[in-house]
Each structure stands twice: as C-alpha cells, then as structure tokens.
Amino acid sequence: MSNANEKRLAGEAAIRYVEDGAIVGVGTGSTVAFFIEALADLKHRIQGAVSSSEQSTAQLKKLGIPVLDLNATGPLTLYVDGADECDPFKRLIKGGGAALTREKIVAAASEKFVCIIDSSKRVELLGKFPVPIEVIPMARSLVGREIVKRGGQPVWRDGVTTDNGNWIIDVHGWQIVDPVALESELNQLPGIVTVGLFARRPADVVLIGDREM
Numbered sequence: 720m721s722n723a724n725e726k727r728l729a730g731e732a733a734i735r736y737v738e739d740g741a742i743v744g745v746g747t748g749s750t751v752a753f754f755i756e757a758l759a760d761l762k763h764r765i766q767g768a769v770s771s772s773e774q775s776t777a778q779l780k781k782l783g784i785p786v787l788d789l790n791a792t793g794p795l796t797l798y799v800d801g802a803d804e805c806d807p808f809k810r811l812i813k814g815g816g817a818a819l820t821r822e823k824i825v826a827a828a829s830e831k832f833v834c835i836i837d838s839s840k841r842v843e844l845l846g847k848f849p850v851p852i853e854v855i856p857m858a859r860s861l862v863g864r865e866i867v868k869r870g871g872q873p874v875w876r877d878g879v880t881t882d883n884g885n886w887i888i889d890v891h892g893w894q895i896v897d898p899v900a901l902e903s904e905l906n907q908l909p910g911i912v913t914v915g916l917f918a919r920r921p922a923d924v925v926l927i928g929d930r931e932m
C-alpha cells in the first residue's frame with residue numbers, strides 16, 4: 720500500500736476516537752489533512768476544533784468546522800496529529816512542517832493523543848529524521864553551537880518562519896538512545912522555544928494506516 724493510502728486510512732481511522740460534543744485538538748500535516756476531511760462529515764456532532772497551525776486553521780474553516788481558542792476551551796479530551804518518526808514506545812519526532820510549538824501545546828492540553836502515521840515513520844531508534852528545533856531568531860547561532868557540543872549537525876531551515884515568528888534548526892546525526900533526557904536537556908537552553916521530540920509526553924495511541932500499533 721502506498722504511503723498516501725496509509726495516511727488516508729490512519730486519518731479516517733482516528734475518527735473513531737471523536738466523541739459527540741467534543742472539542743478536538745487538531746495537528747498539522749498531510750496525514751492530519753485526511754483527518755480534517757473526515758472530521759468535516761461529523762461537524763454537526765462536535766463543538767469544534769483547536770488548531771495547531773495557520774495551515775490547519777485554514778482547512779478547518781474552509782470545511783465549516785468552528786475553530787476555537789485554547790484559552791477559552793479548557794482541557795481537551797482528544798488530540799490527533801501525525802509525526803515524522805515514531806519509536807516502539809510511541810515517542811515521536813515532529814516538526815517537519817514547522818508546527819511543533821503549537822502542536823506540543825495542544826498535545827499537552829489534551830487527555831489522549833492519537834498519532835496517525837504511515838508505516839515509513841516507524842523506527843527502532845529516533846534520529847534518522849533530523850530533529851526540528853524552533854528557536855528565537857537572535858539565538859540561532861548560540862543554539863547551533865550548543866547542538867554541535869552535543870554531537871549534532873545543526874542546519875538552519877533557511878527561508879522558513881514559524882507561525883510564531885521564529886526560525887527552525889534541523890539537527891542531523893543524532894542517534895537518540897534516551898529521547899526523554901535529550902528533550903529535557905534541550906528544553907533548558909536559552910533561545911530554544913520548542914524541541915521536536917515528543918518523548919516526555921509520547922502518543923497514547925498510534926495508528927499506522929487503520930491498525931493500532
């Protein structure tokens with residue numbers, strides 16, 4: 720089966736976690752786009768969605784799904800999002816689409832995180848996909864030097880500005896044996912807004928195509 724078909728199946732399968740009357744946390748990316756399409760069929764049964772990016776907001780609005788402000792909703796029951804890599808413990812690399820900061824916020828506000836992927840995203844060890852890090856622009860070089868000290872090769876995603884007005888550094892060359900420790904350590908560095916490791920708060924459910932991992 721092609722990756723696109725698996726993404727579609729995963730997006731559609733995640734619908735079974737949506738409860739009547741829910742406010743659904745919605746991630747970003749090509750897999751989530753299938754979920755949003757399927758969610759539109761249920762739009763009269765939900766209150767709306769909290770979006771993790773301008774891209775998802777545009778799609779949600781186009782399909783007539785109300786987009787709500789996280790500050791007004793309180794905790795969410797469900798967050799659905801894709802990933803760039805997923806290890807056997809449901810720990811993830813995210814941020815290939817530069818939406819990692821809002822994604823991590825909405826994930827943190829949600830009781831259950833359902834991650835939807837195609838089988839190419841499954842790995843034993845995280846790190847083949849470069850780890851995205853959102854940085855405050857003036858801290859780009861500082862953060863880059865800190866990454867080099869930790870054995871990574873930082874590459875500035877030149878030309879990309881996040882929805883929050885920041886920049887992205889992609890870190891190549893890490894084989895991440897302890898993603899929780901690395902995420903915690905990087906979170907302490909001045910200038911880093913968000914690390915694209917979702918290990919301290921991994922997914923609760925991973926759907927690869929329409930089957931649960």
Ligand SMILES: O=C[C@H](O)[C@H](O)[C@H](O)COP(=O)(O)O
Nearest residue numbers: 748749750801814815816818
């Ligand atoms: O910033 C983007 C997100 O973290 C996406 O969830 C991730 O890049 C996966 O995207 P896709 O579903 O397009 O492979």
